[in-house]
Amino acid sequence: MHETEATLILDARDVVGESLVWDERRSRLVWVDIIGRRIHRLDPVSGAHETWPTPDLVTSIGLREDGGAIVGLRKDIARWDFGGPFRTIATIEPDRPDTRLNEGVVAPDGSFWVGTMANNIGPDDAPVAITGDEGRLYRVDANGAVTALSDDRFGITNTMAWMPGGRFVTADTMKNALYSYDLDRSASRLGERRMFLADFPRGLPDGSCLDAEDHVWNCRVVGGSCVLRIAPDGKPERVAELSCSWPTSCAFGGAELDTLFVTSARFTMSAEHLDAAPHEGGVFALRPGVRGVPSNRFG
Numbered sequence: 001m002h003e004t005e006a007t008l009i010l011d012a013r014d015v016v017g018e019s020l021v022w023d024e025r026r027s028r029l030v031w032v033d034i035i036g037r038r039i040h041r042l043d044p045v046s047g048a049h050e051t052w053p054t055p056d057l058v059t060s061i062g063l064r065e066d067g068g069a070i071v072g073l074r075k076d077i078a079r080w081d082f083g084g085p086f087r088t089i090a091t092i093e094p095d096r097p098d099t100r101l102n103e104g105v106v107a108p109d110g111s112f113w114v115g116t117m118a119n120n121i122g123p124d125d126a127p128v129a130i131t132g133d134e135g136r137l138y139r140v141d142a143n144g145a146v147t148a149l150s151d152d153r154f155g156i157t158n159t160m161a162w163m164p165g166g167r168f169v170t171a172d173t174m175k176n177a178l179y180s181y182d183l184d185r186s187a188s189r190l191g192e193r194r195m196f197l198a199d200f201p202r203g204l205p206d207g208s209c210l211d212a213e214d215h216v217w218n219c220r221v222v223g224g225s226c227v228l229r230i231a232p233d234g235k236p237e238r239v240a241e242l243s244c245s246w247p248t249s250c251a252f253g254g255a256e257l258d259t260l261f262v263t264s265a266r267f268t269m270s271a272e273h274l275d276a277a278p279h280e281g282g283v284f285a286l287r288p289g290v291r292g293v294p295s296n297r298f299g
Contacts, residue, residue, distance in 0.1 A: 013266065022254075024257075029251070038052060038053055054073065059072040063106065066299065077092065077114065096134075104160075118134040136157075137149040150189070161216050162210075169216060177205070202224040250262045260286050
């Protein structure tokens with residue numbers, strides 16, 4: 001299967017599918033539907049599919065070293081064993097009721113990095129306009145201690161990729177920009193922000209993953225209909241086309257880590273659009289000819 005032959009593997013109909021991760025121990029994909037308030041687990045070979053409801057918006061998920069998960073909810077970070085209760089270990093920005101969590105990824109040191117943003121989801125789950133840069137980046141360690149990683153502000157925090165040589169790549173969806181930071185691992189702080197890729201003309205940057213050649217695969221949401229491969233120097237290298245308009249998150253998986261899986265969203269789409277494109281919010285797979293790297297585990 002070549003990269004231009006991306007296929008739908010699950011008609012999930014997620015409102016906002018996000019935070020895709022491959023569990024190599026169980027050979028399963030794990031991800032969340034933020035507004036659908038559910039967590040998915042899928043065996044892409046057999047098609048076995050499980051879902052669990054969440055008590056509130058569920059914004060991100062990572063794997064734990066002991067086999068469970070670490071989950072970002074609306075404001076809380078919680079330990080969760082598949083099917084069990086959510087056990088809060090940290091609350092992010094408790095004094096800022098108008099923000100919520102968004103992206104969250106386990107870092108190489110076993111901590112969980114999360115980003116915040118102005119809440120864009122109303123009480124009826126309808127979209128709310130974002131009027132300012134309210135987002136920040138945080139690190140949560142295994143004991144639940146929270147550290148701000150930078151004083152920089154973001155419209156919508158997305159993408160977390162740890163590059164070789166101590167660089168960290170992240171994105172602001174609203175700015176159509178990906179940034180590179182020098183990472184002081186000992187102090188768990190980010191250094192000066194530099195532009196990594198700006199103004200790519202298809203869609204906006206959402207979630208990303210790394211391949212084994214240190215390239216970033218970035219989902220292009222809001223009409224981008226593709227995943228963009230970006231070289232370590234920030235230059236666009238190639239585009240993988242998708243039959244969904246809002247790809248949101250991606251992860252390499254499969255026995256050889258050579259399949260790129262992609263989640264998508266149907267948030268804000270009209271009934272007419274969904275009638276014409278019913279697989280929006282589905283999960284897709286393609287074989288781009290490169291392999292990924294294993295996900296990190298919390299703790």
